[in-house]
Structures are given as structure tokens and as C-alpha cells.
Amino acid sequence: DTAVSQTPKYLVTQMGNDKSIKCEQNLGHDTMYWYKQDSKKFLKIMFSYNNKELIINETVPNRFSPKSPDKAHLNLHINSLELGDSAVYFCASSANLRLSGRSYEQYFGPGTRLTVT
């Protein structure tokens, strides 16, 4: 069973298009995240949701809009794609601080490689 899954795994699109990446976790976690990993492998948090509520919103262009329909899903929609958006996007999840013994561990999905041409 996949703990954190993302679709699609690869996404190739042209500048100006709008695209979405979907993420689902079956771990029963309360918190989900989106990270961007650039070509130099640097990992940068973009957003975090706790029980469908946005709790972390880093300095990200407002072309990026996360949506959490329920606590098991966190999707990322990107409008007007630019060349600089090319990266690997990782979804992650973690358990509720008060309930989990290993509360700080984040479980990452396999990533979505976005290429904007």
C-alpha cells in the first residue's frame, strides 16, 4: 500500500498553461505539505494544511493555489505556468503532534517532475 501518492509522476506542458497535481495519503495524518525541489536538489516548503486549514504559506507566487478537500488530500493547482516552475514537487504528510509518538516524521510522496517548455 502506498502511504503518500501523487499523480501524475511526470508532467510536461507549455508556458502559460494551467495544471494540477494531486496528492493523497492513507496514513490518517492531519497535516499535509507541498515542497518544491529545484535542479540543485534544494527542498523548499510551499504550503502546509492541517485538517483542511492552511497553516503555512511561504512566499509563493499566487499562481500556485493549494486545495484540501479533506485531510487525506492536498492538491496543487498552478496557473499560467512559467519556465521557472520546472522542478520536482513533493507532497508530504505528518501525524498530529499530540497523538503520535513519532510526530515530527514527514512522509514524502514519490514526487511529480514538472517540465515547462
Next chain:
Amino acid sequence: QQQVKQSPQSLIVQKGGISIINCAYENTAFDYFPWYQQFPGKGPALLIAIRPDVSEKKEGRFTISFNKSAKQFSLHIMDSQPGDSATYFCAATNSGGYQKVTFGTGTKLQVIP
């Protein structure tokens, strides 16, 4: 300051050798320091973690050494194996917040036979 500085950027070690990766942080509010391991084409996965109330934590061949006064911590991989070849990220977080994890810049480790 939320930065976590990591070095070296890349490391080549012979099989059986010791791999050492160093990290330094500035924010004294950080109280949890995990290391993540990432294989090509995969997401990062938690390897080992430490809290600042201990100076060392060992799990198998992996050891974290922590120096609270110097605000530095390091990962030692003993008897390094080719299967350890991956990118390693140190990280830090503040348990008082919403688990915002600040990652180091990563170290690409290659263990050669």
C-alpha cells in the same frame, strides 16, 4: 534566522569508510533535528533524528552527533556501503510551531567499491 547550512555539497567515500556530513543552524528555537535520505527518483525518507537534550544518537551504522553550544550537528555513516549512495538532507524544526521543517541544501554521497 531559519537557515540550516550543510556541507559538503558532495562526498565520495570508499566502501567501508566513514562518511561525515555537517550541519549548522542559527535559530535556537529549533528543537528537533532529523536527517532525510533521498534516492534518485524517490521522495526523501526519514533516516534518523535527534533532540538537543542528547549529544549523540546511534541507529545501526548511522550516528548523529549534536553540539548544542556550537549549534552544529553531524551525520556519521560507519562502514559506508554502495547502497548508501544517495542525497542526505539535514533539517531542523520547532515543535512549538506547525512542524515547518527547514532543510539543509543536501549532500550527494557516492560510495565507491
